[in-house]
Amino acid sequence: MPKFSFPKPGAVVRDTEGRRYKLVAQLNQGMQGAIYTSEDESILVKVRKPPDSSSADFHKHLRILIRRNLEVDALVLPRAVLDEPYLGYVMDRVNDSISLVELVYPKILTTNWHVATGGLRRRLRIAAQLARTIQQIHRNGLCYVDLSWQNVLVSSDPKQTFIKLIDADNLIVPGTSFAEVMGSPGFIAPEILKESRFPDHACDRWSLAVAIFHLLVLNHPFFGDEVLEGEPELEEMAYRGELPFIDSRDNKQNRSTKGLPPGRVLTRKLRDLSRRAFENGVADPWARPSPEEWLIALLEAADQTALCPKCGATTYLPEMRGTPFVCDWCGETSDRPIELGFFDVDPAIDNLDEDERKELIRNKKAHRLVLDKEQRILPNRLVNGDPEATGDAGQFGTKRNSNNESIFGIKNWSQNTWATKDAAGNKHTCPPGDYVWLFNQTVIHFPSGIRAKVRNPYPNMGGQA
Amino acid sequence: MGILKQSVTDSYCHQHKMQINPNQFLPLRRPLPVIVLADVSTSMEGEKIITLNAALAEMHQKFQTVHDTRSEIHTAIITFASNAQQILSLTPVENVKIPTLAAGGTTAMGAAFNIALELLQDEQQMPKRSYLPTLVLVSDGQPNDPWEEALQKLLDSDRGKRAVRLAVGIGDDCDFDVLKRFVNHPEIPVVRATAVSKLMDFFRVVSMSVMARSVAQNPNSTSNSPLHLLNDDDDLPFD
Numbered sequence: 001m002p003k004f005s006f007p008k009p010g011a012v013v014r015d016t017e018g019r020r021y022k023l024v025a026q027l028n029q030g031m032q033g034a035i036y037t038s039e040d041e042s043i044l045v046k047v048r049k050p051p052d053s054s055s056a057d058f059h060k061h062l063r064i065l066i067r068r069n070l071e072v073d074a075l076v077l078p079r080a081v082l083d084e085p086y087l088g089y090v091m092d093r094v095n096d097s098i099s100l101v102e103l104v105y106p107k108i109l110t111t112n113w114h115v116a117t118g119g120l121r122r123r124l125r126i127a128a129q130l131a132r133t134i135q136q137i138h139r140n141g142l143c144y145v146d147l148s149w150q151n152v153l154v155s156s157d158p159k160q161t162f163i164k165l166i167d168a169d170n171l172i173v174p175g176t177s178f179a180e181v182m183g184s185p186g187f188i189a190p191e192i193l194k195e196s197r198f199p200d201h202a203c204d205r206w207s208l209a210v211a212i213f214h215l216l217v218l219n220h221p222f223f224g225d226e227v228l229e230g231e232p233e234l235e236e237m238a239y240r241g242e243l244p245f246i247d248s249r250d251n252k253q254n255r256s257t258k259g260l261p262p263g264r265v266l267t268r269k270l271r272d273l274s275r276r277a278f279e280n281g282v283a284d285p286w287a288r289p290s291p292e293e294w295l296i297a298l299l300e301a302a303d304q305t306a307l308c309p310k311c312g313a314t315t316y317l318p319e320m321r322g323t324p325f326v327c328d329w330c331g332e333t334s335d336r337p338i339e340l341g342f343f344d345v346d347p348a349i350d351n352l353d354e355d356e357r358k359e360l361i362r363n364k365k366a367h368r369l370v371l372d373k374e375q376r377i378l379p380n381r382l383v384n385g386d387p388e389a390t391g392d393a394g395q396f397g398t399k400r401n402s403n404n405e406s407i408f409g410i411k412n413w414s415q416n417t418w419a420t421k422d423a424a425g426n427k428h429t430c431p432p433g434d435y436v437w438l439f440n441q442t443v444i445h446f447p448s449g450i451r452a453k454v455r456n457p458y459p460n461m462g463g464q465a
Numbered sequence: 466m467g468i469l470k471q472s473v474t475d476s477y478c479h480q481h482k483m484q485i486n487p488n489q490f491l492p493l494r495r496p497l498p499v500i501v502l503a504d505v506s507t508s509m510e511g512e513k514i515i516t517l518n519a520a521l522a523e524m525h526q527k528f529q530t531v532h533d534t535r536s537e538i539h540t541a542i543i544t545f546a547s548n549a550q551q552i553l554s555l556t557p558v559e560n561v562k563i564p565t566l567a568a569g570g571t572t573a574m575g576a577a578f579n580i581a582l583e584l585l586q587d588e589q590q591m592p593k594r595s596y597l598p599t600l601v602l603v604s605d606g607q608p609n610d611p612w613e614e615a616l617q618k619l620l621d622s623d624r625g626k627r628a629v630r631l632a633v634g635i636g637d638d639c640d641f642d643v644l645k646r647f648v649n650h651p652e653i654p655v656v657r658a659t660a661v662s663k664l665m666d667f668f669r670v671v672s673m674s675v676m677a678r679s680v681a682q683n684p685n686s687t688s689n690s691p692l693h694l695l696n697d698d699d700d701l702p703f704d
Binding site: 028029099101102104105106107109111113114149150184185186188214218219220223228229230231232233235236239256258259260261264327328329330331 | 484485486487488490491492493494495530532533534535593594595596597673680681682683684685
């Protein structure tokens, strides 16, 4: 077999349709292949080393991926297959993006690094995008296999939350033979490490859980202090899930003083999902939460974060109404922001007294949304847990009244008229494009039947509720 | 009822008094040490030392592009001429300033092996958390100090034995037998840099080998011999 060498910058490669690409610079070279920029700046070319299986198989695999026309928004798919003598493909270049690793471990440690890269809320939303993307891949009958920091690009603008998954040539139909890559260190499911099986959906669930937990907690789920400070051999045990989960409820043998305190960066629901993944899910792959379960819990968690007016960080707003809002990251105490409690249709709710209503919220029948200018209002997603639901969308806004005090409102972005009822029982309507001005106890009736009740709109003025 | 409420609020506030500094909570990464043993005897003067300096600088640049949550490449340099000294202690790549080496003196390679052994056993520079090191020996001559016992001790030590050991001999006067005994691995050849420019290629392969380990499933495993990387290179001659 002739010795393989990568093409040098300046070389011209062709795809099977006869299009030519002049390679400009090699971006990186890994064990499997090298990625080049081309004269067309919107395009990247990946040249692979010959795989263990035949090149024909790989070509076929790529062509199937292209032809299937997958409906996965955040996946960078091969656009064309390279012609002989090279093996590889052409793909779109993702501009203005950085590797997800920069949200987990900074290149340069600055004091406000975590907030500057979007803080807790952006990480929750990026994690949600990740779950959504894996969910879409699975719905197409495929597995992504190689979820890792390097394979996820995120927007370099910390205000944006878009993600792109690259290295789509590793996608497989589970059970078929073409699985060259088993995953990346730290992300590979224990059963693959122990039994050298082929990856399947449950393995993706493991990798997804690792990515979400690590992105939020900033530590690997099995890297307790003893692992981090001990010999490298312990790391191997950690990867195989042979040590307790660092946030195990019962087993405190592998606790970590590194990583953010899980109780601060994970909601109760996210903590429960993590425990399912990293305790029950070690030996029982299908006990691991599905991408959809993660997606719903992550969106819900992001809805419950409040923005610190001083430092711009985001912290979960405590549910208890009497407690002040203290920023977890700078320690500043601020007025509690406005919250909307969303309820399933239940006419009786108007007649409930405060204690009963609290009880209702405690029983998770009310879905909380902390309002600020970054939060979108999507009642159907909140109440029905349908991540794709966009009906009755609203946007938070403010205006100043004659006393120069801010009045808070929600702009009706939908095509429908909303009905409202104020604390005194007066009814109004809010046509599309108008605002519902938020006063304490105001109830919004959405056409879908969902209601939202305003809590604590003007902390300085009120508190009597 | 009131008391209960109060205590709940208290404990909540108490919990929230501590601010989180995310930087404090970042897990320490494991050092992945690269230790260069460089011959700076008089015969290295001129093109050889200039090329070696350039090769080290290039390797360092490549290491700086590695960004991982687990490992962090640390570099050390031991030079040897009339005597040996560690001119760069094991330092995380981001803090390393590669010194410019100057040539002059005889070839105290044995002394360099002794210093390397001390370094491998130094808990300060190489905590037990460290992955196994890569040792890189560069020479163009023959040792003229007692080296055999020093080398044997290095090879018998726990980390010395398990380390990835690579060597390059420059020019024709080089003692390849010493280098072979240093590498002491049936599958890892000693690289012969007849032309000095081959030194650059050698260090490129060293960089690739280290970087491949930094992203490997098990960076501590040295069983994946870097031979295939060496072989990838177009026309690097081996001895």
